[in-house]
């Protein structure tokens with residue numbers, strides 16, 4: 771646990787504590803210094819992978835285990851922020867695609883596309899970072915055989 775200076779964007783977290791302790795919520799008051807102790811309420815891990823397709827090196831990152839403690843779900847978009855941060859990380863690290871196994875309903879709003887239902891792996895979703903690639907290429911048979919068909923379970 772770490773003591774941090776809380777900013778306006780931490781207001782939801784401040785109000786969770788105030789609601790629990792006093793049954794009240796507050797606005798963020800700029801003239802006050804706000805201190806708090808952080809703890810992890812939401813988690814995700816990223817697994818970088820390098821693959822070779824048709825003699826080309828491809829950099830993929832797998833998103834794993836996105837999770838939010840049940841009492842913090844649906845409050846402040848914690849998981850959404852972690853997905854956005856993960857996509858930003860992928861862009862900064864010259865990743866070609868982000869891939870995950872997950873619920874299409876949740877991830878499609880971030881721009882993830884479901885790969886065709888092949889190899890019994892019908893819940894892989896991908897997000898194209900490197901715009902040199904297009905969906906037609908990556909859903910082609912060669913990609914299905916070499917990449918999506920062999921995707922490890924992260």
Ligand SMILES: CC(C)(COP(=O)(O)OP(=O)(O)OC[C@H]1O[C@@H](n2cnc3c(N)ncnc32)[C@H](O)[C@@H]1OP(=O)(O)O)[C@@H](O)C(=O)NCCC(=O)NCCS
Pocket residue numbers: 812835836837838839842843844845846847848849850851871872873875876
């Ligand atoms: C899925 C999960 C990570 C979302 O965490 P969160 O911090 O509440 O997420 P956010 O606040 O960013 O988003 C919540 C929104 O997503 C929606 N949502 C959550 N799970 C969803 C799903 N499977 N399909 C569609 N929408 C979903 C919520 O209804 C909510 O909608 P709203 O914004 O319209 O109210 C959390 O519910 C969780 O830990 N679930 C158990 C583990 C899990 O299933 N992880 C996903 C692995 S692929």
